Amino acid sequence: MLTTRRVDAYHALTVVAPGIAERFRPGHFVGVAVGGSQTAMLTRRAFSIHDVKPDYGGTVEFVFTVGGPGTAWLAERRARDTLDLVGPLGRPFPLPRDPVTCVMVGGEYGSATLFAVADALQGRGCRVDFVLGAVSADRVFGALRARRMGETTTLTTEDGSLGMRGKVTDVLPGVIADVRADAVYACGPMEMLRGVTAVAVEFDIPVQVAVEERMACGIGVCMTCVLPVIGDDGVTRMLRSCVEGPVFRGERVRFDDVGTIPFDALGAPGGGSRNVS
């Protein structure tokens, strides 16, 4: 591990990981082992990759908030400690062929993953605008960088301590209209993704969302991270957010049914199969 810094309410860790940095594409995440040897914490924690740099053969940075014991342990790491990472994991964000206008919508630490996407988009001549939000100013991640990169940047906080008082979905329609957006990229809490998707559907423009589900493995073998997604054939399947996601086309994700098995999903109970376990 290389450096550790505080960014407002967040911790940022930079790790030397050439193998991961090399294969990185925007939207990828890493699985981080927590607790050290003899720990009682068995499962890796998933974190979106915020940034990769070429130094030291390749470094990876991720940003996190302290929630439970695993992130608390990570927050105590010091420079030169070693970290055990697996990655890059997940399906990255697809990028448009043409130089279109894209709105990047980030909530809380969700913003962290968007800057690499914006980089790539700008590399393809796309125009990029930012809409970042959180409950309070100290939880809005990357406002400065957004201002530097984006044509426009709109900030929202629920307590009004920064930018507009409210949610990103309150301002998103205005932004999409003003900049004549062709596409939306979003990462943040599921509730926000649902709202952002609704807005994009309203404007009939494509929206790519990076979702978050509880993950035990991150590599597609445990089947714990599923959510209901509509396929090209119109059939709803319980897809793994770690390997078939975390990036999905927003309108394909049945946000209202997350945490359930929709009756019309393939293999739903009663839908022909019996619930044998």
Added chain:
Amino acid sequence: MLTTRRVDAYHALTVVAPGIAERFRPGHFVGVAVGGSQTAMLTRRAFSIHDVKPDYGGTVEFVFTVGGPGTAWLAERRARDTLDLVGPLGRPFPLPRDPVTCVMVGGEYGSATLFAVADALQGRGCRVDFVLGAVSADRVFGALRARRMGETTTLTTEDGSLGMRGKVTDVLPGVIADVRADAVYACGPMEMLRGVTAVAVEFDIPVQVAVEERMACGIGVCMTCVLPVIGDDGVTRMLRSCVEGPVFRGERVRFDDVGTIPFDALGAPGGGSRNVS
């Protein structure tokens, strides 16, 4: 935690623990929590107190070898890390009223606990001689200090790399005879304590031994650390080495029966009670 140092094959940790230092008497041990928060290692590790000093309100030092994961974790601690100690625990060494001659017999890290005893004995005008042994030179603990404190110091190693080739029990009879010892104090592997006790019995002088049994609590509540000890009434009972020991009169400990329930022990199976669990 204050300092950490290597002493040949051993690690020595000094911890600021005024409450323990204040109540310390030679023979006491501490229970040390290992692994930090969220660790899978549930039980404290027991270590004899090697030394206490008045600095910082009172410090405690213990000496250990790395065996399993708990001691491996302890060996990785750095100065200024915090340690969770319980103590002082156990029954300390009884001291003679009169200024007699005592031989201190230490095996491996067992020597560590003897110096505080020797101090106390010399404070009472006793003559102190040392017999320290181990498998090899780097595992003989405290030879220098013994040479400074003891009238005589005899060292043994099984590979002959320091002092006489052999075990402490090979040289002990000679030492007892030469110095006309009145009593023996011993700490080390159970096999050594058994041998030392045999020698002392041979010479018909009292011997105090500090034993070692697997301990889950160290405070007398779990009943896992028992061994067969003969009481004043001649009855053998399974006594807890953490609270009724670790110091016992050697001739009272039934070394040959450690790891068994002697048929004549109070409450032994068949001895009236049934084995209900």
Added chain:
Amino acid sequence: MSVDMRTYLGHVELVNPIITASGCAASGSELAQFFDLGRIGALTTRSVTMAPRAGRPTPRMAETPSGMLNAVGLQGPGVDAFLERELPWLSQRGVRTVVSIGGGTVAEYTALARRLTDAPGVTAVEVNLSCPNIEDRGRVFARDGAASAEVIASVRSVMRYDVPVVAKLSPDVVDVVSVARACVDGGADALSMINNPIGMCIDTEAMRPSLSAVTGGLSGPAIRPLAVRCVWQVHAALPSVPIIGMGGVLTGRDAFEMVLAGACVVAVGTALFHDPYACLRVLRELEELLAARGFHRLADAVGLAHRPPGASTRHRIDLEESSL
């Protein structure tokens, strides 16, 4: 805001729900050096047997991931010494005492109960059913509903009417609810769970079992999910029966989990080996958690996790309050 932590075992009131688990506090006097035993809900004794018992040979313990194995074998002085020395010591200090009993036959359990029935200072009797039934090829009572019920009925019949009889259940069964129901039908005033599931580990250096008894009882946080599941299932089936929940409780959060699952009393066992003050710490942490969530009474949280998906907590609490 202070929380009313009183709770009941049958009709016996405990000042708070945190007690020690049997066999994890020896005779009580050992812990008394660390804190005033009167401050916890009750102290549970090790399982008392008729005759003195030397227990099992050592090694009696082995550490396992987030747990430990023990094979103590009910070492203890026997009921005579218990009644002469240990129980009086506790009652003189006003320590509420749950006396655990263990036997090899229904007759032995009954004889023990008879010895206890007139002894002063017995708050409740906990019947440790995880003992081999000598009359049934050493099959453990707790694994058989009928055998358990027979023991409980017999103990209940000789025990003083105002001393609750608690049946202690094992998780090593096909259906813990059916055993629980059998015990309640047999006259149990309360249930405690879980006793140690049986496990073992092997010393890969010696290439032999780590415990001299080969197998031993598994305890500690590793078994908490099994314990919470048992408490949950039994409370769902028998909501009116008081449950002493135990198994891997290290913190107030863990105790709260047991309470939410349906326990009105929570026992702390293995945690005492790591922290002699564990009971007081768990009690304080539990009270803080309850207060932080706006509970006025512990009782309002018991089994709360069973409420239907719709129902809110406040609602439930308001209901309780309005019924004052």
Added chain:
Amino acid sequence: MSVDMRTYLGHVELVNPIITASGCAASGSELAQFFDLGRIGALTTRSVTMAPRAGRPTPRMAETPSGMLNAVGLQGPGVDAFLERELPWLSQRGVRTVVSIGGGTVAEYTALARRLTDAPGVTAVEVNLSCPNIEDRGRVFARDGAASAEVIASVRSVMRYDVPVVAKLSPDVVDVVSVARACVDGGADALSMINNPIGMCIDTEAMRPSLSAVTGGLSGPAIRPLAVRCVWQVHAALPSVPIIGMGGVLTGRDAFEMVLAGACVVAVGTALFHDPYACLRVLRELEELLAARGFHRLADAVGLAHRPPGASTRHRIDLEESSL
């Protein structure tokens, strides 16, 4: 010194004893990105069901001390898709495949076995008996020796003679040996243990069960002592029956513990979630441990911890060697 790591499931030889545990390697292709599946003893598929299954709602997992709870609910594409896509993918790559099957009735298990019997690339069939028996009020087959034996007998009767049938046992029983014996009498060629004991945990913030399914299967090191105990007891009672040992194996040391207890094959499950390379690492570590202790053959270590107190290891090994 290299160790002969070959082992046998019935008469089927495996190049080494380390396999994946059912449901912990999905369809196999996911792990294939990390290493060549041909290098492990075998890959066990998730439990295949007749119809496609969407499984349980999320949350499906919760972390517990040294373990985790899962309630996936056998999500899978159903036997048709399995035979069309997943099995051929494996057999084309020469991956030895243990196919796990799960059903709600004896008929369903039997129908599944019939579908598999002529499918190429089935190394063995593992019968996941931890499924609710629809015809017995949802009682899990594995908890009842007779029901388990009925399933095994029926599967055995339709399965090709040269494909071993493995009965997978649950620890949530009174006596694992009696269920094991019933399965062997029913025709099981081998036994695997343990499937997940049932546990639960509660989210103390939401004050509701952490899993949407309320209860789930406990896995990981926390349950290893239960697994080792089951393997030990069954090997002691049925020394000639091959045992696939699993439950919390993270390292070569853990696999060696299973082997010493009596397992000739060791399955790695939850460890794969933490380390995709776990199987290869465990295999290497196990081989190193065996070599360091002077074993020439894995087979010489199987059940070795059962040797009488007097007997030395060398002795045992020499015996084996002299019998070459």
